[in-house]
Amino acid sequence: MPHVQRHPLAAQAAEVLLGRIRAGEWPLGHKLPGETTLATQLGVGRSTLREAVRELSGRGVLESRQGAGVFVTALEAAEDWDTVLRRAGIVTVVEARIAIEAESAALAAHRRTPADLRAMGRALAARAEAVGSVEDLVDADTAFHRTVVTAAHNDVLTGMFDAFVPRSRHAMIDMLRLRPLSDEAADHRAHEVLLNAVRARDAASAAAASRVHLTSLIAAFT
Structure with missing residues (x-):
């Protein structure tokens, strides 16, 4: 041994x-x-x-x-991802989320199905109910954003999002502990705007909603 x-x-x-x-x-x-x-x-x-x-x-x-x-839960670890992500600060993590999620939102607006919209709606409702702890909110928020990414129907983007979740989760928890949301209602409305843009098949608005929401997190933190 x-x-x-x-x-x-x-x-x-x-x-x-x-x-x-x-x-x-x-x-x-x-x-x-x-x-x-x-x-x-x-x-x-x-x-x-x-x-x-x-x-x-x-x-x-x-x-x-x-x-x-x-x-x-896995038989191999992505060593290169892990090395890079462990060095990444919170702001860097959010910047990477923008790169993945804004493009995913635009594609989702073109490709979403009725089932995708239902999944997004359920996840958004669950997010609104996640008030028990910072961890609960981050997990519910991640679940919502994942429904947007999967609605893009691009396996590479979904794989990137999933690989990124462990580091993103830690960063978001750290961020919210250091800087709690100043306006939870406004934050939730930003997610509704994203969902409505995807529902309306407005790719430009969907990408903008994703980018603006995540950029606002950087602004609030810095």
């Missing part, structure tokens, strides 16, 4: 875990051993193991489920 021998321990532990996952020790969807057992196998403390699991969770490889354990 390979042990971790060099610092930083958490990064080393993450790489050992990833190597074992790649080798097929734990198949997709499989639950990892308990924390104490796994920490002993790796030769690290439980806090170091938890940090390693958090790292691999951020890279989409593992998922911690409350009360159930840690499960394998």
Whole structure:
């Protein structure tokens, strides 16, 4: 059983875990051993193991489920994406969202189906109800924006959005904790404007609504 021998321990532990996952020790969807057992196998403390699991969770490889354990959700990590995104600041993340989402909104205005519109409407309604915590709002907001991206019916854009979600989620949570929304009603209306533009098949307005909304986040934060 390979042990971790060099610092930083958490990064080393993450790489050992990833190597074992790649080798097929734990198949997709499989639950990892308990924390104490796994920490002993790796030769690290439980806090170091938890940090390693958090790292691999951020890279989409593992998922911690409350009360159930840690499960394998991917067999490979996008190393280059991870390296770039970890260096990215909040503003850089929002700028990248604009690049993906404004074009997706324009395409969605041309290509959306009745089912897409229903999905967007449901996601927008769920977003309005997400008032429990910053995390709940960010997750509901992400779900809405994903319906816009998927309505573009471009697998590459959808894949880029999905790959970007872990880093985007952390950045949006950090942003809202540092600068809570000053006008939640106005923020929600901005999303309604985006949906209405897609519904009206107005590509220019849809792209503008996406860009203006996300740009306003940068302005509020900076």
